[in-house]
């Protein structure tokens with residue numbers, strides 16, 4: 001019973017990054033994934049696109065589906081405006097435990113709430129539990145076949161408002177065909193594809209940005 005990859009990723013952060021310096025945490029994870037072990041973080045190339053969308057939206061309320069080790073959580077939280085807050089849902093307790101430590105190492109624990117549990121169970125309770133009216137920004141990076149059911153649930157729960165920006169990872173690799181068809185065909189969304197590459201590789205992948213029109 002050795003360590004898990006997320007635990008080895010966390011150790012790389014604690015050994016290489018400076019406490020409280022979110023840029024060094026991001027760099028340490030990218031270094032680990034390029035030179036030690038590949039891991040399914042959004043990565044630096046797609047991460048740069050994520051940064052630009054988060055900076056443009058400057059969300060007061062943000063939601064992430066699928067925390068994993070907290071890499072994209074740190075990328076988003078470091079760019080939140082004053083008073084901004086990010087809720088990230090993660091149903092694997094071991095991943096959640098690693099993510100909390102990565103987020104704390106980056107010094108961003110005050111802006112982030114890691115919620116342990118399944119998105120389908122939690123989304124209907126976010127308003128009552130966290131006093132959220134609606135989300136300004138949603139990052140989707142959990143199981144790919146759940147992107148579509150989860151945004152439909154967000155719609156039904158009234159957690160999207162005119163102008164809410166959804167950003168979805170992996171719409172090419174592994175791919176999210178039903179989600180893509182829905183947001184690109186629906187009159188309720190204005191969608192745009194940002195071509196890029198699968199994290200730390202030369203394979204094609206990209207992010208889909210979809211603005212909810214109400």
Ligand SMILES: O=C(NC/C=C/[C@H]1O[C@@H](n2cnc3c(NCCO)ncnc32)[C@H](O)[C@@H]1O)c1cc(-c2ccc(F)cc2)cc(O)c1O
Nearest residue numbers: 040066068089090091092095117118119141142143173174
């Ligand atoms: O599969 C990928 N991501 C999945 C992420 C899952 C994380 O999200 C958590 N999670 C899952 N479902 C839920 C849920 N709700 C569902 C339960 O109700 N509620 C809350 N949290 C959830 C998991 O516990 C993980 O922490 C992926 C693959 C490749 C890839 C590409 C090419 C390859 F060759 C290999 C791999 C690249 C990527 O960027 C990828 O994101």
Ligand SMILES: [Mg+2]
Nearest residue numbers: 042141169170
């Ligand atoms: Mg991903």
